[in-house]
Structure formats: C-alpha cells, structure tokens
Amino acid sequence: MIEIRRVLTQVEDIFHEFGPVAAQPLRRGAIVAVLRNPYAGRYEPEILPMMEALQPVGIRMAQQLLTAMAVPAARIEGYGKGAIIGSAGELEHGALWHVPGGYAMRELLGWKGGAAAYAQGRGGENTGQPGNALAIVPSTKKVGAPGAGLDVPLTHINAAYVRSHFDAMEVRVPGAPLADELALVLVMSAGPRVHARVGGLKAADIAKWDGQR
Amino acid sequence: MLSKIRKLIVQVDEIRIEMGKEVAPPVRKALAMAVIENPCAGRYVENLDELVAIGEELGGLLGERCVQALGIEPGQAQSYGKAAIVGEAGELEHAAAILHPKLGAPLRKAVGKGAALVPSSKKRGGLGTAIDVPLGHKDAAYVRSHFDAMEARVPDAPRANEIVVAIVVTDSGRPLPRIGGLQAGEVKGEDGLR
Numbered sequence: 001m002i003e004i005r006r007v008l009t010q011v012e013d014i015f016h017e018f019g020p021v022a023a024q025p026l027r028r029g030a031i032v033a034v035l036r037n038p039y040a041g042r043y044e045p046e047i048l049p050m051m052e053a054l055q056p057v058g059i060r061m062a063q064q065l066l067t068a069m070a071v072p073a074a075r076i077e078g079y080g081k082g083a084i085i086g087s088a089g090e091l092e093h094g095a096l097w098h099v100p101g102g103y104a105m106r107e108l109l110g111w112k113g114g115a116a117a118y119a120q121g122r123g124g125e126n127t128g129q130p131g132n133a134l135a136i137v138p139s140t141k142k143v144g145a146p147g148a149g150l151d152v153p154l155t156h157i158n159a160a161y162v163r164s165h166f167d168a169m170e171v172r173v174p175g176a177p178l179a180d181e182l183a184l185v186l187v188m189s190a191g192p193r194v195h196a197r198v199g200g201l202k203a204a205d206i207a208k209w210d211g212q213r
Numbered sequence: 214m215l216s217k218i219r220k221l222i223v224q225v226d227e228i229r230i231e232m233g234k235e236v237a238p239p240v241r242k243a244l245a246m247a248v249i250e251n252p253c254a255g256r257y258v259e260n261l262d263e264l265v266a267i268g269e270e271l272g273g274l275l276g277e278r279c280v281q282a283l284g285i286e287p288g289q290a291q292s293y294g295k296a297a298i299v300g301e302a303g304e305l306e307h308a309a310a311i312l313h314p315k316l317g318a319p320l321r322k323a324v325g326k327g328a329a330l331v332p333s334s335k336k337r338g339g340l341g342t343a344i345d346v347p348l349g350h351k352d353a354a355y356v357r358s359h360f361d362a363m364e365a366r367v368p369d370a371p372r373a374n375e376i377v378v379a380i381v382v383t384d385s386g387r388p389l390p391r392i393g394g395l396q397a398g399e400v401k402g403e404d405g406l407r
Contacts, residue, residue, distance in 0.1 A: 004229055004230070005228065005231070006226065006227060006228045006229060007225075007227045008224060008225065009225045009282075011222070011223050011282075012220055012221065012223070013221040014219070014220050015218055015219055015220065015221075016219055017219070018219075025221075068282070149368075170368040173226075174343075174364040
C-alpha cells in the first residue's frame with residue numbers, strides 16, 4: 001500500500017530577522033514524503049488501513065528529520081505536521097496523517113504513551129511522569145497542485161500555549177504531489193522564534209504539564 | 214566572515230520512483246541557500262570586489278553544505294549549478310559579481326574536481342521568488358543525462374537589500390534518462406566538455 005516516490009528534507013538556520021544576531025541560530029527542519037494515494041479517483045469508504053500502514057513511515061520520517069537537523073532529540077522544542085493531497089484525492093485522505101504523523105514525533109521525542117493510546121485519541125493524556133512531547137501536534141492540510149506551498153504550524157512540544165514557539169514553516173515540493181499522490185509533512189524546530197518578544201507563557205514557566213500550560 | 218548571513222537553508226530531494234518505475238539508486242539533489250545582506254544595495258557602486266569576495270566565501274560554504282547533506286565523499290558529486298536572486302534595491306550585476314569571478318574554485322574543491330562550467334541563472338526578485346538552478350555534469354558539460362534543474366526559493370527573501378545565493382550539487386543525473394548523447398561513463402573530463 002505504501003509506495004514512496006520522493007523524499008525531500010529541508011533544514012534552515014535563522015541567524016536574525018533584522019534584530020540582534022542570535023548567539024545560537026534557530027534551526028528548523030521539514031521532511032516531506034511523496035507517496036501514492038491508494039484511494040485517488042474514487043470515493044472509498046474504508047480508508048483506515050492506510051492509517052495503520054503509515055505508522056512505520058512516520059517513525060522513519062521523524063528519525064530521518066532529526067538526523068538531517070543534526071541535533072539531539074532533547075533539543076527539539078517545537079513541532080507540527082501537514083499534508084497536501086493531490087487533485088484526485090480528498091481532504092479526508094490527508095486526515096489519515098494525523099495519528100501516524102503526530103505519534104511518530106512524540107514517540108521520537110520521549111512521549112511515554114503507546115501507539116494504541118495515541119490512535120484512540122488519548123495522545124495528550126498526561127500520565128503523571130515527567131514526560132516530553134506532551135502537547136498536541138498542530139497541523140494543516142489541503143488539496144493542492146504540484147508545487148503547492150503549505151504553511152505548517154509549529155507549537156511547543158510540551159505546552160501548546162507557549163507563545164514564543166508559535167511559528168510556521170512554508171513547505172513545498174516542486175513537481176509534487178501529482179493528482180494521485182499525497183505529500184506528507186513533518187516539521188520540527190530547535191527553539192523559539194528568533195526574536196520572540198510578545199510575552200505570554202514562557203517555556204521556562206510550564207507548570208501544569210497537561211500539554212497546554 | 215564577510216557575508217552577513219540571515220538564513221542558511223539546505224534541502225535534499227530524493228527521487229525513488231518515477232512514472233511507476235524504481236529509480237535505483239535514487240536521484241539525489243542537494244540545494245544550499247544563503248540569504249545575505251547586499252552591501253551595494255540602494256546605490257550605484259562601481260567596484261564590486263566586496264561581492265566577488267562574498268561569492269568566493271559562499272562557493273565553499275554552500276558547496277560543502279550540499280556535499281555534507283548528501284553524505285557523500287566530494288568525488289562522488291556528479292553535477293552542479295548556481296544561481297542568485299537579487300532583491301529590488303540591487304542590480305543584476307551584483308548577482309554576476311557573486312556568481313562568476315571567484316565562486317567556482319572553492320565549489321570545485323568541495324566537489325572534488327569540476328572541469329566543466331558551472332551552469333548558472335540569475336534574476337531580480339521579491340519575497341518567495343523562485344529560481345530554477347540549472348544543472349550540468351561537473352566534469353563534462355555535454356553529458357546529456359545530467360542536464361537538469363532544481364527550483365530554489367525562500368518564502369521571506371530576498372528583501373530589497375538582500376541576495377539569495379543558491380548552489381545545487383547532486384550525486385546523480387535525471388531519473389530514468391534515455392535520450393542518448395554522451396554518457397557519464399564515457400567522460401574524459403579534461404576539456405570540461407566531453
């Protein structure tokens with residue numbers, strides 16, 4: 001069921017945005033897998049088998065992205081995910097990425113729950129242990145033409161309300177997705193926006209460990 | 214460092230299947246881009262030596278980043294290309310100063326050899342402007358299987374006083390090449406052409 005045609009990785013270092021040059025540049029990374037959409041061109045009522053099949057794909061992608069970013073997992077502070085569905089598919093096909101994409105990064109970053117709990121929508125449940133990747137993974141998706149850009153949202157991995165880590169990364173693959181393809185995206189960042197200064201909850205002040213604050 | 218770099222971006226594009234056929238080994242293209250301040254923006258500057266020196270610095274930096282991202286030895290690089298997008302307060306000649314006089318030597322060092330011309334493109338542009346970086350075999354410009362291009366763009370650059378400098382290095386030609394011409398295996402690699 002899984003036929004990956006193309007993989008694109010992107011890693012960027014942001015040194016400044018016309019303010020003081022950061023002592024350590026903000027590193028952000030994205031990985032996109034372009035694969036065949038087995039449900040393209042028709043209405044298929046039963047699409048859940050694909051969700052299951054995407055689990056190992058997500059885990060490999062998350063690992064490959066971390067490798068490309070060349071930082072230890074402990075330095076990842078933000079994450080997000082997204083999907084672009086080729087024109088012969090429907091938005092719901094992109095929704096298949098919510099569970100495997102989100103679970104993959106949380107697994108990589110130290111979330112202590114299991115894949116089954118995550119698939120049941122209990123991914124954000126705090127089991128009380130000092131965990132990592134407690135926050136929901138923000139996402140976006142759309143049906144798009146080859147080369148379509150997707151602004152993939154990023155939030156803090158442990159508390160969705162940490163204001164310094166609200167960000168987005170524009171991702172696109174020239175020439176993909178074709179009509180019968182899906183472009184599945186994971187993004188991670190190793191820090192806050194480069195000149196973050198609009199107040200709000202700080203990462204250092206996360207206290208509830210409930211995935212939000 | 215001479216270049217005032219705001220952003221460095223490295224992409225790797227790996228093509229494993231084309232038109233349903235496996236591409237083995239996969240085609241892999243690495244793109245490295247630097248968003249830099251244009252020291253000559255906003256006025257006419259006669260002597261462009263500062264940009265020439267920046268080009269020399271970026272030829273090495275971006276070339277090495279590409280090779281590193283592909284995880285190959287320099288000698289395994291097969292094709293290359295370069296391009297620049299000048300923000301609107303700069304002129305096309307600024308791109309030429311970066312790309313043409315001195316960028317090539319350190320790039321060639323990064324890819325092991327490089328007898329052939331480094332194909333290039335340049336334009337003026339705004340935020341998110343895309344440029345297609347032309348690609349050719351690094352040792353023989355006539356290798357037909359390696360004529361290709363890779364699209365480069367930075368969503369928030371170039372600002373008016375910036376330049377986006379892009380270098381692409383590959384370890385392969387096009388996926389499924391089959392239009393004949395000089396083959397990579399037949400290259401002499403002496404005159405840069407064949």
